[in-house]
Amino acid sequence: xxxxxxxxxxxxxxxxxxxxxxxxxxxxxxxxxxxxxxxxxxxxxxxxxxxxxxxxxxxxxxxxxxxxxxxxxxxxxxxxxxxxxxxxxxxxxxxxxxxxxxxxxxxxxxxxxxxxxxxxxxxxxxxxxxxxxxxxxxxxxxxxxxxxxxxxxxxxxxxxxxxxxxxxxxxxxxxxxxxxxxxxxxxxxxxxxxxxxxxxxxxxxxxxxxxxxxxxxxxxxxxxxxxxxxxxxxxxxxxxxxxxxxxxxxxxxxxxxxxx
Amino acid sequence: xxxxxxxxxxxxxxxxxxxxxxxxxxxxxxxxxxxxxxxxxxxxxxxxxxxxxxxxxxxxxxxxxxxxxxxxxxxxxxxxxxxxxxxxxxxxxxxxxxxxxxxxxxxxxxxxxxxxxxxxxxxxxxxxxxxxxxxxxxxxxxxxxxxxxxxxxxxxxxxxxxxxxxxxxxxxxxxxxxxxxxxxxxxxxxxxxxxxxxxxxxxxxxxxxxxxxxxxxxxxxxxxxxxxxxxxxxxxxxxxxxxxxxxxxxxxxxxxxxxxxxxxxxxxxxxxxxxxxxxxxxxxxxxxxxxxxxxxxxxxxxxxxxxxxxxxxxxxxxx
Numbered sequence: 001x002x003x004x005x006x007x008x009x010x011x012x013x014x015x016x017x018x019x020x021x022x023x024x025x026x027x028x029x030x031x032x033x034x035x036x037x038x039x040x041x042x043x044x045x046x047x048x049x050x051x052x053x054x055x056x057x058x059x060x061x062x063x064x065x066x067x068x069x070x071x072x073x074x075x076x077x078x079x080x081x082x083x084x085x086x087x088x089x090x091x092x093x094x095x096x097x098x099x100x101x102x103x104x105x106x107x108x109x110x111x112x113x114x115x116x117x118x119x120x121x122x123x124x125x126x127x128x129x130x131x132x133x134x135x136x137x138x139x140x141x142x143x144x145x146x147x148x149x150x151x152x153x154x155x156x157x158x159x160x161x162x163x164x165x166x167x168x169x170x171x172x173x174x175x176x177x178x179x180x181x182x183x184x185x186x187x188x189x190x191x192x193x194x195x196x197x198x199x200x201x202x203x204x205x206x207x208x209x210x211x212x213x214x215x216x217x218x219x220x221x222x223x224x225x226x227x228x229x230x231x232x233x234x235x236x237x238x239x240x241x242x243x244x245x246x247x248x249x250x251x252x253x254x255x256x257x258x259x260x
Numbered sequence: 261x262x263x264x265x266x267x268x269x270x271x272x273x274x275x276x277x278x279x280x281x282x283x284x285x286x287x288x289x290x291x292x293x294x295x296x297x298x299x300x301x302x303x304x305x306x307x308x309x310x311x312x313x314x315x316x317x318x319x320x321x322x323x324x325x326x327x328x329x330x331x332x333x334x335x336x337x338x339x340x341x342x343x344x345x346x347x348x349x350x351x352x353x354x355x356x357x358x359x360x361x362x363x364x365x366x367x368x369x370x371x372x373x374x375x376x377x378x379x380x381x382x383x384x385x386x387x388x389x390x391x392x393x394x395x396x397x398x399x400x401x402x403x404x405x406x407x408x409x410x411x412x413x414x415x416x417x418x419x420x421x422x423x424x425x426x427x428x429x430x431x432x433x434x435x436x437x438x439x440x441x442x443x444x445x446x447x448x449x450x451x452x453x454x455x456x457x458x459x460x461x462x463x464x465x466x467x468x469x470x471x472x473x474x475x476x477x478x479x480x481x482x483x484x485x486x487x488x489x490x491x492x493x494x495x496x497x498x499x500x501x502x503x504x505x506x507x508x509x510x511x512x513x514x515x516x517x518x519x520x521x522x523x524x525x526x527x528x529x530x531x532x533x534x535x536x537x538x539x540x541x542x543x544x545x546x547x548x549x550x551x552x553x554x555x556x557x558x559x560x561x562x563x564x565x566x567x568x569x570x571x572x573x574x575x576x577x578x579x
Contacts, residue, residue, distance in 0.1 A: 045469070048473060050469060050472055050473055070472070070475045070476070070477050071475035072475075073475065074473060074474050074475030075475075077473070078473075079469075079470065079473035080470075081466075081467060081469045081470050081473070083467065084466075085466070085467045086465060086466060087331035087332075087464070087465045087466075087467075088465050088515075088520045088521070088522070089520055090465065090519060090520045090521060091519065094519050094520070094521060098462055098463060098465065098466060098474070099474075101459055101462065101463050101474045101475065102474055102475040104459060154466070158474075
């Protein structure tokens with residue numbers, strides 16, 4: 001269980017997250033939604049233990065997330081930042097293998113077992129993200145969608161209990177967005193905790209098991225998608241008149257006033 | 261990567277004995293016999309050759325680590341202000357007329373390097389952030405450069421001025437075993453520290469936040485980098501003066517032959533750096549010039565066009 005109680009996060013002396021209390025459970029794809037500047041990324045980074053809490057606490061399995069040794073925390077929580085920014089033109093296979101860094105020289109694990117485990121985890125992650133054919137391709141030659149898959153492959157290779165991803169669906173075309181969302185759901189179904197910042201409300205509505213809406217640093221809704229992303233909430237938070245169309249699992253958001 | 265390192269090691273093993281033969285007076289079976297050949301080989305050329313390898317290895321390895329740490333192919337180990345700090349320390353020894361006392365000049369240089377490292381840690385060490393750190397380094401480099409100029413302008417006599425200016429150009433002329441004993445252990449210790457940071461530098465490939473999420477402790481990494489670069493660069497400047505561009509050029513030349521992870525670049529860059537400086541120093545020695553071309557100048561003459569070509573390529577890639 002990943003819990004935040006009365007969490008506050010500051011950036012440049014300004015509170016960007018305030019009074020956030022939530023309990024996240026594994027096995028559920030949780031989406032964090034909110035307008036620009038609402039504090040989504042800050043909340044996610046604080047949940048991952050990457051930003052210090054200015055107030056309150058984040059606990060993972062009962063332990064304060066900031067008190068878990070860095071390498072152990074990295075084995076428990078896989079984090080995907082918003083920018084898939086790769087400094088060197090490494091190959092896809094090398095990129096994915098970086099996900100194993102937290103696993104090097106784990107106390108009590110013989111070197112050989114650890115090499116085998118690394119190889120297996122990398123192979124599994126490559127297959128899960130359909131990267132096998134791209135293994136030797138330099139990252140500079142990947143399309144946006146391929147890059148996003150490779151970045152997610154890196155996170156999966158670490159075999160974390162929790163996956164926290166900051167807008168992994170942004171900049172993807174529809175089919176890749178759909179494929180990545182489905183694979184995130186599969187990760188959740190496999191028992192992992194998956195928390196994803198999503199800009200696309202329809203994707204959150206269709207794929208998430210739970211949606212947390214934040215606005216100006218505070219939680220305004222936390223429920224199943226149909227309730228958290230109800231028309232009233234969206235109109236209140238995003239200030240846009242809108243309406244959900246379609247069936248459950250394949251909904252689309254129509255914005256603007258519809259003719260009566 | 262292992263094959264590359266092995267190849268470079270073999271090249272180094274072949275180049276070192278060959279470099280010992282070369283000089284104003286060739287000591288070789290086909291050349292005229294040279295008086296005191298054994299002394300020239302053992303007391304002049306061997307320590308000089310080994311020193312070239314050690315200093316080049318330090319610069320190459322430090323350059324690879326530095327580029328990895330700053331995530332920038334244009335980074336050079338001189339950026340943190342440690343080399344100018346060490347140079348200022350050495351210049352003070354010359355300014356005060358203490359340079360003829362054994363070990364005083366290298367000791368002053370190491371104190372200068374240590375001072376620059378301490379200042380760097382004091383200004384930027386709290387946050388672990390890389391941008392502030394780089395700016396602090398640039399500030400220290402400029403401060404040390406200014407103080408060096410001040411020392412030159414205030415120097416007590418023209419001899420001291422000329423001594424300082426010549427020393428700043430960087431060279432391996434007339435170096436002895438004593439210099440090697442100062443530089444080698446410190447450089448190797450520094451390289452070992454930088455080698456240890458390899459996996460963290462690999463994680464930094466993905467950016468600072470991703471690296472921290474992979475278990476890198478930013479502040480601790482910064483300390484290790486300062487310590488490693490400080491040892492390597494401080495030791496190098498202490499015995500050879502400022503030798504630029506090696507730390508920039510070598511990782512570039514080596515990178516295409518590796519998987520491009522910073523960690524797999526450090527060792528081959530160290531070996532290639534050793535080879536480059538050894539060859540460059542040997543060429544300086546045999547060039548038919550009235551006085552020997554200074555190694556620092558030779559490498560800068562080679563490095564500047566290289567840097568320009570690199571910039572033009574980057575510009576093309578960004579366009």
